[in-house]
Amino acid sequence: MCKHILNAQVSIRAPCCRKWFDCPECHAEVSDHKLTKTMEMHFICKKCKKAFRKDMTKYEESDEYCPNCDNHYVIDAKTPQQVVGLEAEDLRVDSRIVKDEREHRKMKEIDLSELLD
Numbered sequence: 001m002c003k004h005i006l007n008a009q010v011s012i013r014a015p016c017c018r019k020w021f022d023c024p025e026c027h028a029e030v031s032d033h034k035l036t037k038t039m040e041m042h043f044i045c046k047k048c049k050k051a052f053r054k055d056m057t058k059y060e061e062s063d064e065y066c067p068n069c070d071n072h073y074v075i076d077a078k079t080p081q082q083v084v085g086l087e088a089e090d091l092r093v094d095s096r097i098v099k100d101e102r103e104h105r106k107m108k109e110i111d112l113s114e115l116l117d
């Protein structure tokens, strides 16, 4: 289970070492090399456990769903910070934290899209 994206719906195969990871950060933690980018991504859906692949040059909205069970796997990443929740005592500090979290979430999305370049 990936500790970076708690609600990961798919595993992604790293094209460089052909191992399966839930997110690029998982790959970085156990690898001594950089994740190779690819236009043909291999996935395993965590819901139906079936593998499928996508040509990222022709990626459409309908491709955000598992072709086998229609599981919507392209979703906002749920990070551990969000699950812990925020203490809303000091509003000033709180809004800063919320902003950080949003940035963090944006970073997660960029992480994944970096694979596709």
Ligand SMILES: [Zn+2]
Pocket: 014, 015, 016, 017, 018, 027, 031, 033, 034, 035, 036
């Ligand atoms: Zn690798």
Ligand SMILES: [Zn+2]
Pocket: 002, 003, 004, 005, 022, 023, 024, 025, 026, 027
């Ligand atoms: Zn991860």
Ligand SMILES: [Zn+2]
Pocket: 045, 046, 047, 048, 049, 050, 066, 067, 068, 069, 070, 071
């Ligand atoms: Zn599926």
